Amino acid sequence: ETGVTQSPTHLIKTRGQQVTLxxxxxxxxxxxxxxxxxxxxxxxxxxxxxxxxxxxxxxxPPRFSGLQFPNYSSELNVNALELDDSALxxxxxxxxGQGSNTEAFxxxxxxxxxx
Amino acid sequence: AQSVSQHNHHVILSEAASLELGCNYSYGGTVxxxxxxxxxxxxxxxxxxxxSGDPLVKGIKGFEAEFIKSKFSFNLRKPSVQWSDTxxxxxxxNALNFGNEKLTFGTGTRLTIIP
Numbered sequence: 381e382t383g384v385t386q387s388p389t390h391l392i393k394t395r396g397q398q399v400t401l402x403x404x405x406x407x408x409x410x411x412x413x414x415x416x417x418x419x420x421x422x423x424x425x426x427x428x429x430x431x432x433x434x435x436x437x438x439x440x441p442p443r444f445s446g447l448q449f450p451n452y453s454s455e456l457n458v459n460a461l462e463l464d465d466s467a468l469x470x471x472x473x474x475x476x477g478q479g480s481n482t483e484a485f486x487x488x489x490x491x492x493x494x495x
Numbered sequence: 496a497q498s499v500s501q502h503n504h505h506v507i508l509s510e511a512a513s514l515e516l517g518c519n520y521s522y523g524g525t526v527x528x529x530x531x532x533x534x535x536x537x538x539x540x541x542x543x544x545x546x547s548g549d550p551l552v553k554g555i556k557g558f559e560a561e562f563i564k565s566k567f568s569f570n571l572r573k574p575s576v577q578w579s580d581t582x583x584x585x586x587x588x589n590a591l592n593f594g595n596e597k598l599t600f601g602t603g604t605r606l607t608i609i610p
Contacts, residue, residue, distance in 0.1 A: 384538075411596060422499075422585050422600030423539070436595035470539065474596050481527060481546040482596060486539040 383407060384473050384487035392493045393461050401456045401490045403471030411435075412454040413484060414446060415470040423470055429454055458492075466494045497522035497590045501601035508576055509609050516571040516604050518586030527589040528569040529598065530560055534582045542584075545569065556580070578608045 383406035393399050405412050411430045415423035425438035429448035443459040452473070458465055468491050472484035500519045508514060520526065530542040543554025550562040560571045569586060583605050587598040 413596065413598070415598075415600075420602075422501075422587075422602045423598070425597045425599065428595050428597060430595070436593065436597050438597070472539075472598075476596060480596075483529070483541055483544055484596060484598060485541075486531075488538045 384471060384485050386469075386471050386487040386490050388490060389488065390491045390493075392495060395461055395463060395494055397461050398457065398459045399461060399492060401458075401469050401471075401492070403454045403456070403473075403487060405452045405454065405471075405473030406485050409473040409475050409485070410452050411474045411476055411482075412448055412452065413472045413474070414454070414456045415472065416440075417468040417470055417489070419467070426456070461494045463494050466492060468492075497526075497588055497599050499586055499588050499599050499601035501584075501586055501604050503604045504602070505605045505607070507607045507609065510578055511575050514571070514573040514576050514580075514606070516584055516586075516606070518569045518571065518601060520567050520569070520586075520588045520599075522567075522588065522590050525591045527591060528560075528562060529587040529589070530554065530558070530569075530571050531585045531587060531600075532582045533585065533603075539585070542571070576606075576608050578610050580606060581608045582606060 385404045413428040414426040417423040427437040432448045448454045468489045471487045474482045474484045476482035528545040531539045586601045
């Protein structure tokens with residue numbers, strides 16, 4: 381157990397819909413990162429939030445957006461879902477956020493299927 | 496942009512065999528290096544990390560890795576594998592000049608241990 385929890389664990393959505401995924405970071409951590417892991421691939425960095433501000437973004441379109449709350453939990457929102465958005469979405473929390481020597485702890489992930 | 500290559504996509508070994516999984520990255524600046532393991536149905540778990548100092552790092556479950564800066568490599572080794580090591584292994588890099596903890600992952604190596 382890492383102390384990072386994600387909800388829901390599984391989700392099925394229809395193309396064009398919107399989805400919100402949630403993540404509770406490990407106690408004491410101030411940084412949350414989101415990754416997309418397609419089948420048979422390594423996780424791809426979506427973005428990172430540090431103290432409620434976006435702090436780095438990967439090569440994902442603007443319909444992928446996020447929030448971090450004062451308690452450092454986070455949401456990932458995806459609008460106008462496409463079939464290719466089907467993947468495992470991973471949340472990772474860490475203490476630092478500014479390129480320090482720290483390690484990320486991952487949650488179990490949310491398996492999103494878009495039909 | 497940084498990238499990570501894992502040349503072995505699927506490795507099959509017998510129990511007690513020695514293991515070496517290759518990882519090469521492309522980035523000229525200072526990096527932190529990681530190996531993560533993903534057991535079936537479980538979250539990504541950190542095996543070991545390199546921040547600085549001794550280039551030979553030891554992790555959990557008897558794994559070790561050697562950072563060779565001149566070769567941009569961070570290969571994972573274990574002298575004698577067990578059936579329980581069957582899992583997916585990911586090498587990851589954090590480039591420290593960007594002010595965040597973005598991890599760039601390789602595509603992963605699936606390790607199957609035959610009893």
